[in-house]
Amino acid sequence: MGTGTTERPKIKNKQIRQKLFAELKAKKNKDRHKLRASRAKEEKENPALKEERLKTAVTETIESKRVFDETVGADVEGEDDFSSYFDGREPKILLTTNANARKAAYEFADMLMEVLPNVTFIKRKREFSMKDMSKFCANREYTDLIVINEDKKNVNGITFIHLPDGPTFYFSITSLIPGKKIKGHGKATDHIPELVLNNFTTRLGKTVGRLFQSLFPHRPEFEGRNVVTLHNQRDYIFFRRHRYVFRNEEKVGLQELGPQFTMKLRRVQKGIKEEIEWEHRPDMERDKRKFYL
Amino acid sequence: MKLIATAEDSGGFKEIVCVKGTDTSSQTAPQPEKISSFDEQGIRSHIQKLTVVPTSQGDVVVAARANGTISLYKTNETYDLINTATDGLVADSKDKDKFASLTTVSGYIFAASEQGRVTIIDPETIRDDISVASCSLKAPLSAFVGHPTQKGVFAYGGKENDVKIVRLFKESPFEDLKPEQLFQGKNVKNDRLDLRVPIWITNIVFINTDKDTEKSWNFITTTGYGQVRKYDTSHGRKPIMDKKLSDKPLKQVALTSNESEVICSDTNATTALFHVEKGTLVAKYKGSVGAVQGLHSYITDDEQLLVTGALDRYVRVFDINTREQVAKVFVGSKVTSVWLLDTSSGKSVPNEDNEDEKKKKKKRPLRRSEKEAQQENPDLVWEELEQLENDTKKRKT
Structure with missing residues (x-):
């Protein structure tokens, strides 16, 4: 004082x-x-x-103070590498881990197998690089290759390679909670889920949104009442999965199915791990009001 | 300034008219006067390389597209298509062919593809019957440049294809087109572990062209392994200087007015000015988030500007000497190639704006908490307390 x-x-x-x-x-x-x-x-x-x-009296938040970004809400111009999916090609996904992965990676792979439709898991062989695997998968008409990264018995990253010509995305993963640990969790069915993408607004955000969109088939099975939510807030992407029920005309019940995890975009590369389109740098976090997705 | 940038996503190209100081990311800075798109043909036939050629009837925009056609446009308001040449790429190759280079030397347009096909167009004939010739060189090819003064002399190279100098023709490419190899580079010595150094020539630049003779040339090459090498062919087939300047592949090169300095951009969003003799990094052109794909230097007596077009969908203009960003424009599509037509277009901005900005930076508006702190004098609490004490004392008496 x-x-x-x-x-x-x-x-x-x-x-x-x-x-x-x-x-x-x-x-x-x-x-x-x-x-x-x-x-x-x-x-x-x-x-x-x-x-x-x-x-x-409106509360000021970081979001409301966000610095101006001209790409927010701008129209998407032309086509991109995901346009083949939007023409009606069904996704076909290959899932694998880093070389010499441990239990945590396989457990996470198990969770993703439940979430993603039409997915095959292959144990990683040391002799094949990501580029080799992408080539093999493209030959076998896979549309996406997902590689889980585990370090010191923790899942810490995930790579998405859209096939045949990229792009490549790398996300870091934090706060992974399996469905069993969630209180009052339900048991998932193998219906194709509905997808909710929240707050992917910038041009880069739209590209990321299209990546997730292209992982799920066009027609969700509504009778399963499963929803996968990818909610972007301050460049962190929250993954949640629920089952919903309409109790009456106004009330909707939600039951979480899990898993929960948080992703953060670290890198986008053209092609299969070639030129960098966008990369996270630590100094990007200096301005707390600047967001990229 | 009037710029041309190619748009990969829509398959066309854009004309941007803006003033110095333009920044689309700032609401207070001047915005581009005009951004207009032309001849959008979709991502499958997007423009891979673009250049502007002076002809007797005005400048012509030359665009090499991913489907193997080379389109030529007038540089008027509407960029009317004049003519197209087809089959610039090798169609039946195992890997998909791409244009590696598009240059103009000694009055002809040369388009080289990665599989080694060179297409030659005479820009004077494009208005009626287009004359096109082609020949093939050793593949794979990632760089192909013409000698600025010696007619018909070219240098090329690629991955595991060391730099070569060839004479394609003596008088005219449409009469005596016959590639004849004049020089072939030799790989540098093995490294300290006695392992062979891999070859990947990504760009070639002829320097000190006044010293070149019929049998000796001076040039600089950049490699996909980050080295910059200088050759003087009168001193043998190996480079006279070899320096590793970057850990990432150097992809694009632009010249400066100083012959010992070149501007290179790598696959990792760095664009920097390198001193070739010393082999040091002199300056960086900061701002880009994505890898720079199109690099163009605009050098006149009173201005030296560098234009970059990157995968982050921005076109940026830098002053080469001061390294400051002169303009930044969001184009909404990935950019593969850029060209600065002139700097006189667009209204000029008075210099006062800059001073104002500096002042603004110094005088940051106070945050709310600071304002409150100023209003709420710390002594006020003490005074209130004293008041309270006086009140209680009065009650006691």
């Missing part, structure tokens, strides 16, 4: 000072409560006042 002023406190006795300060705080608190009560009474009589107050 009173930094910048070199004067001694005017009330010399510390105990009296503390007591008085506590009284002052209590008084201010009481005043605030009184003000709120009276305001609530006024607003109950006149709801227009409340509306006006809520309109003016």
Whole structure:
């Protein structure tokens, strides 16, 4: 208290000072409560006042203070490498891990097998590089290659290679929680889920959104009532999976199926791991209000 | 400034008219006056290389497309298509063929593909009956350049295809087109583990052309392994200088007014000015997030500008000497090639704006918490406390 002023406190006795300060705080608190009560009474009589107050008193968040990005909401121009999926080709996915992977990687692969339709798991062989594998998969008409990365018994990354000509995405993975650990979790069925993509707004974000879109077949099986959500917030992508039920016309029940994990985009490369289209650098996080997805 | 940038996603090209200081990422900076697209043919036949050729009837935009056609456009308001030449690429090759280079030397247009096909077009004949000739060189090819003064002399190279100098013709490519090899480079010595150094020539630049004779040439090559090499063929077939400047493949090269300095961009979003003799990095052109695919230097007596077009869908213009970003434009599509037509187009911006910006930077608007702190004088609490003390004392008495 009173930094910048070199004067001694005017009330010399510390105990009296503390007591008085506590009284002052209590008084201010009481005043605030009184003000709120009276305001609530006024607003109950006149709801227009409340509306006006809520309109003016908007909380400032990092999202609302986001720096201007001209690519937000801009139209997607032309085509990209995912356009073959949108022409109607069904996705066919090969899933593998890093070389010499441990249990954690196989467990995560098991979870992804449940989520992604039409997926094959192959144990990774040391002698084949990512480029070799992409070539083999493209020859066998796979549309995507997914490689899980495990380090020190933790799953820490995932690579998506769209076949045959890229692009390649690398995400880091954190906060992985298997479905069994989630309280009140349900048991998943093998229906094709519906997909919810939230907040992929910039041009780069749209590319990432199209990647996830191209992993799931066009026609979800609605009778399964399964939804996979990829929610982007401040460049972190949250993966969640639920089953929903319409209890009545207004209420919807949700049951989480799991797993939960968080992804962060680290790198986008043209082709199969060639020129860099976008790469995360630590100095990108200096400006807390700048987002890329 | 008037720029041309190719758009990979839509398969066309764009004309951008902007002033210096343009920045589409800032709402306060000037915005481009005009961005207009021309001849969009889809991603499968996008423009891989683009150049501008002066002819007797005005400049002509030459665009080499992924489907093997070479289109020629007028540089008027609407960029009317004049003519097209087909079959610039080898169609029945195992790997998909691409254009590796598109250059103009001694009045002809030369388009070289990765599989070694060279297509030659006479720009004076494009308006009626287009005359096209072609020949083939040793594949794979990633660089193909013509000698600026010696007619018919070219240098090329590629992956495991060391640099070669050939004479394609003596008088005219349409009369006596016959490739004849004049020089072949020799690989550098084995490294310190006595392992062979792999070859991957990505670009060649002729330097000190006034010293070149009929049998000796000076040139610089960049490689896919990050080396920059300097050759003087009168000193033998090996390079006279070999320096590793980068860990990433150097893909694009642009010349500066100083012959010992070149600007290179790699596959990792770095564009830098290198001193060839010393083999050091002199300056970086910062800003790009994606790998630069199109690099063009615009050098006149009073201005030296560098234009970059990158995979992050931005076209940026830098001042080569001060390294400052002069303009930044979001084009909405991946850029493979760029060209600066002129710097006079577009309104000029008064210099005052710059000063204003500097002032703004110094005087940051106060944050809310700071404002509150200023309003709420720390002494106020003490005064309030004292007031309270006085009140209680009064009660006691």
